[in-house]
Amino acid sequence: MDHLDIVWPLLRPVVLLWLGGVLLLGGCGELFGDLLEPRVTTADLSGEWTLRGEGVRDRCTDRLYEGEFSLRLASRLSVRQTGTDRQGLALLELAQEVKLDAVRLVMSGGVQGNRVEFSLREEVEGVAEVDFQFVGAYNPARATIEGEFSGEGPMGCKNGGRFTVTVEKSGQTGADY
Amino acid sequence: MYHSSSIRWGAWGVAAWAALFLLLVGIRPGVALGNESSKTGKPERAQQQMEDFGAGPSPSVGAVTKGSQRSVRTADAREVPGDLTGIGLWIGGILPGGQDYGNTSGGMGFDLLYWFERPHFAVQPRVGIHFDTDRSDHTFWEVPLDVGLFWLPAAGPVTPYFGGGGGLRYIHEQRPVFLRTGTFLITEAVGFDRDSGLGVTVYGRFGFLLARRSSFRVNLNVDYAVTFLDLNGRGSPTCMAFGAGFVF
Numbered sequence: 030m031d032h033l034d035i036v037w038p039l040l041r042p043v044v045l046l047w048l049g050g051v052l053l054l055g056g057c058g059e060l061f062g063d064l065l066e067p068r069v070t071t072a073d074l075s076g077e078w079t080l081r082g083e084g085v086r087d088r089c090t091d092r093l094y095e096g097e098f099s100l101r102l103a104s105r106l107s108v109r110q111t112g113t114d115r116q117g118l119a120l121l122e123l124a125q126e127v128k129l130d131a132v133r134l135v136m137s138g139g140v141q142g143n144r145v146e147f148s149l150r151e152e153v154e155g156v157a158e159v160d161f162q163f164v165g166a167y168n169p170a171r172a173t174i175e176g177e178f179s180g181e182g183p184m185g186c187k188n189g190g191r192f193t194v195t196v197e198k199s200g201q202t203g204a205d206y
Numbered sequence: 207m208y209h210s211s212s213i214r215w216g217a218w219g220v221a222a223w224a225a226l227f228l229l230l231v232g233i234r235p236g237v238a239l240g241n242e243s244s245k246t247g248k249p250e251r252a253q254q255q256m257e258d259f260g261a262g263p264s265p266s267v268g269a270v271t272k273g274s275q276r277s278v279r280t281a282d283a284r285e286v287p288g289d290l291t292g293i294g295l296w297i298g299g300i301l302p303g304g305q306d307y308g309n310t311s312g313g314m315g316f317d318l319l320y321w322f323e324r325p326h327f328a329v330q331p332r333v334g335i336h337f338d339t340d341r342s343d344h345t346f347w348e349v350p351l352d353v354g355l356f357w358l359p360a361a362g363p364v365t366p367y368f369g370g371g372g373g374l375r376y377i378h379e380q381r382p383v384f385l386r387t388g389t390f391l392i393t394e395a396v397g398f399d400r401d402s403g404l405g406v407t408v409y410g411r412f413g414f415l416l417a418r419r420s421s422f423r424v425n426l427n428v429d430y431a432v433t434f435l436d437l438n439g440r441g442s443p444t445c446m447a448f449g450a451g452f453v454f
Binding site for chain 2: 100
């Protein structure tokens with residue numbers, strides 16, 4: 030007798046079981062998708078934001094303003110994360126209106142996974158004085174968003190630089206806006 | 207701000223001062239030393255000195271070289287500081303007035319001058335470079351190009367002297383400015399207000415002239431200068447300069 034005649038009857042159930050399992054998992058990939066490819070969890074960035082940045086600006090209408098500058102929020106900004114859009118982007122918006130006389134701060138943006146994009150625009154009587162776009166990554170261990178920003182204004186300057194947002198969960202501290 | 211008219215004025219100014227400089231050099235070629243020449247007993251030099259001292263041309267001056275009067279006249283001549291022409295250097299400090307000169311705390315300067323001295327007056331054209339010694343972002347530099355006329359009241363080896371002068375001065379200054387924009391989204395930066403220009407300058411001077419019997423003059427002086435020039439919208443900058451000049 031050949032050795033195969035002795036071994037095969039023992040191996041056959043194992044091989045069949047393995048093939049069956051592969052077909053089952055392959056055919057029901059949608060059902061077991063999370064097991065095969067874990068879905069990235071979108072961070073919750075609701076809270077009080079503190080922003081700081083350093084950048085360079087040029088092509089200003091007044092050359093006095095050209096060169097290095099620092100960027101910050103006058104105070105913490107209360108941000109909330111709302112539902113997701115069709116692409117799974119969780120939307121970010123101001124928790125409450127930020128306005129002082131004719132000056133208004135407008136925010137829009139979203140977060141998907143750890144990737145965060147948002148814009149901040151300061152308007153005076155509806156006209157944007159500064160309009161900055163921020164693109165960064167959320168670091169849950171440090172509760173910070175770090176990345177790069179670009180934008181226009183003031184004095185028509187073209188801006189670019191790096192920023193850090195520190196996110197404190199609502200309730201940890203009092204909101205300034 | 208740079209103005210083409212200022213640049214034209216600068217070119218004419220340089221030409222005018224160069225002409226004046228050459229004129230003065232041409233009047234007194236070489237270095238003439240009164241005391242030394244009187245020691246040589248040259249009658250024409252002694253007579254020149256007496257004329258400068260106010261004695262005027264006199265037949266008796268000729269006696270300087272003759273007989274018993276020789277020693278007396280020679281002694282008189284030694285009381286009269288000799289006339290001197292020569293190139294000199296000045297080094298000193300600059301103290302801006304108020305917030306002028308870029309609101310710097312101070313600076314220093316070097317001047318190249320020509321010194322034309324008679325017993326009771328001196329003329330000094332000069333050109334120099336003055337700059338700040340401030341370690342901050344406040345800076346200035348200037349180039350004075352002027353001529354001064356000074357009265358030397360005493361005829362001794364040491365005399366105070368007074369006077370003043372005028373000319374042109376090119377000044378550059380830089381002032382750091384704190385820039386803040388925005389109400390909610392704040393940007394902050396330090397900008398630099400830079401301005402420069404050429405203006406008419408006048409100055410007054412008080413000083414002491416030392417070692418007048420020597421061919422190597424030393425003078426200590428204090429100047430107060432005003433330049434009629436608007437830099438960064440702050441009106442005419444003023445400064446004090448104090449230092450020592452050496453004429454060879």
